[in-house]
Amino acid sequence: MLGYLHMSDTRGKYPLRTASSNQRGIVLISSLLLLMIVTIFAISMFRSFGIQERIAGNTRDKERARGAAMTALQYAEWWITQNNFVNAGNCVVGTYNANANQGLVCLRSTGLNVMVPDVTVVPWTNGATEIGTVYTPPNMNTTNAANPDYYFRAPRFYISFVGYFDHGAGGCGNLYQIDAWGNGTSPNTVAVVESNFQATYGTGCR
Numbered sequence: 001m002l003g004y005l006h007m008s009d010t011r012g013k014y015p016l017r018t019a020s021s022n023q024r025g026i027v028l029i030s031s032l033l034l035l036m037i038v039t040i041f042a043i044s045m046f047r048s049f050g051i052q053e054r055i056a057g058n059t060r061d062k063e064r065a066r067g068a069a070m071t072a073l074q075y076a077e078w079w080i081t082q083n084n085f086v087n088a089g090n091c092v093v094g095t096y097n098a099n100a101n102q103g104l105v106c107l108r109s110t111g112l113n114v115m116v117p118d119v120t121v122v123p124w125t126n127g128a129t130e131i132g133t134v135y136t137p138p139n140m141n142t143t144n145a146a147n148p149d150y151y152f153r154a155p156r157f158y159i160s161f162v163g164y165f166d167h168g169a170g171g172c173g174n175l176y177q178i179d180a181w182g183n184g185t186s187p188n189t190v191a192v193v194e195s196n197f198q199a200t201y202g203t204g205c206r
Contacts, residue, residue, distance in 0.1 A: 061184035064151070066191035068182025072135045072155035076178045077197050079103055080159065085174050085199040088161040091115075093126045095156075098135040104159065105176065111160030112179050120192050122181045124158065132156035145185075152189070155182035165198060173200035 075098065084105065091106035093115075106112070112119055115126045123130045136154040141147055157180035166172050176199070181192040 065184040068155040072157040073180035076157040096133040152183035
């Protein structure tokens with residue numbers, strides 16, 4: 001009995017994989033990996049730019065707070081020289097308005113270091129009452145938060161009498177400690193500054 005072997009050509013159904021197709025697959029995978037790396041790098045770069053912008057904004061606001069505090073401090077020094085150094089007394093707890101010609105020089109018994117436990121914590125309070133003298137510089141915006149020149153509130157200062165000094169022929173005078181603080185655009189942006197200031201009033205010490 002004769003038989004025969006049936007053979008079929010399967011080359012059309014199952015094409016052979018060649019070296020070039022393998023290379024195309026590797027190139028595709030490499031391209032996807034490179035695209036993913038570039039995407040991650042770009043996201044990191046943009047995120048870094050955002051952080052740097054926030055740091056720059058915070059630094060600027062801190063400098064604005066320091067500028068406000070320094071303005072109040074310098075005003076207090078000037079105010080003392082306007083013959084106000086003779087008005088030292090035991091200060092009453094409360095706030096005053098320098099723009100309404102109010103202001104006090106407090107004796108050591110009611111100096112700031114006595115009235116508050118930590119001068120770096122603002123607003124300064126004695127009990128539940130805020131203390132200090134409010135000074136609003138000309139054209140300072142403390143009302144319209146939509147404007148870029150906005151400050152959260154006007155700065156404040158406190159003048160404490162330290163003691164007398166005698167320079168002999170150079171005259172006599174008083175020594176004061178002046179503390180001041182100011183805000184930037186938010187209550188969390190605060191700067192506190194301090195100076196020792198002497199006012200000479202002539203010979204004939206007390």
